[in-house]
Amino acid sequence: MTMLRHFVLCPHSRAVRLALGELDMPYTLIEERPWEWRPEFLAINPAGEVPVLHLEAGQTLCGLYAITEYLAERPRSADLNPRAAALLPRGAEDRAEVRRLADWFGGKLDREVVRGLVAERVLPLLTRAEPAAPNAEVLRLARANLRYHLSYLGFLAYQRRWLAGDTLSLADLVAAAELSVLDYLGEVAWDDHPAAKDWYQRLKSRPALRPLLADRVPGTPPPLHYTNLDF
């Protein structure tokens, strides 16, 4: 069976789980703690990063970019399974718009907000016996950046049915994966961004996202509304 090496609060791993879910591809999870730099893991992915996807046929794919493009290029049976187009639409310009936004949320939001918050708030609890206090300046900056990203997400969600257009796409999955990590950490002021909230609520009710709501990280419980579909 398809196996995904992941870490529960890694947004890119979550995006791949959402993609596999939307494509109706069953998979099992193997937890990897990338910061431990296990030699066996580095032999699989020298970048020392998750997600890594092991396909049934034997291929190993490393990283969100290689994995999602590979899944989107699989020989399709779109006539039989309308979900097969869940990642990338057909038109060249529509595809460019999906990729622009997948890059925005998986790249820019990830770099400017999520990485810092996870690094300061979660990793110390998992790696140190006596964790230091989070760096207040990193938190402040990440939270300031987050407000701007939520405004843009809300703008898109207000203008369009899904983030990149009329249909659900990789852009929604990548954004939802990043947002789900922020939501786990209680960082999202949903009520200030009603259109973004409505968009996330629709995603939260999809079967592909459900498994993510059961994730737990030792020492960092999620807020009550994290699992609530009607938050």
Added chain:
Amino acid sequence: MTMLRHFVLCPHSRAVRLALGELDMPYTLIEERPWEWRPEFLAINPAGEVPVLHLEAGQTLCGLYAITEYLAERPRSADLNPRAAALLPRGAEDRAEVRRLADWFGGKLDREVVRGLVAERVLPLLTRAEPAAPNAEVLRLARANLRYHLSYLGFLAYQRRWLAGDTLSLADLVAAAELSVLDYLGEVAWDDHPAAKDWYQRLKSRPALRPLLADRVPGTPPPLHYTNLDF
């Protein structure tokens, strides 16, 4: 004509220039200084980042990911022009390997090394009348990371003809773009990494890379060997 909005020491802009060059697509350049946050530029790309590509037919593409995948998906005349396959090979696994490495150099190396060095060494000279000294800790970390990335680049260049396999690909173009910025800043100890040096020398002699060697940034001249094909 195709127009590229870029900044001369932006590695992703350089990667697009290399891709356009390898595809034999003529283009003109428009310099953008993303840190100025020009409202006209934000209206074109709300992310406020280069590269942005304006195609002749009117499409606007934002970011390395959307641009390179769009160029690779263009209707091909591979039989007429063997260069048309310069970005991505045909096989699914080969494509995944190219994307893994494009992501390594355009993502990981960019984040762990290049961004910090450009932010500390170049941007203050362009944005402030009395620039502060670079943050020594940022420089130290970036340089330590660079040694590790050069080792991996050397390992790949030693094992394979090109970074992702037998043929030149997007992986080489993205890596060469990042390395060309580091080389401009005199940060690359080429003699410690002979296989990487041999690989870069081969790229440097390609017509697509030549225009990059003529770039200059006020206040930061490149070292003498930057333009030398036989460095």
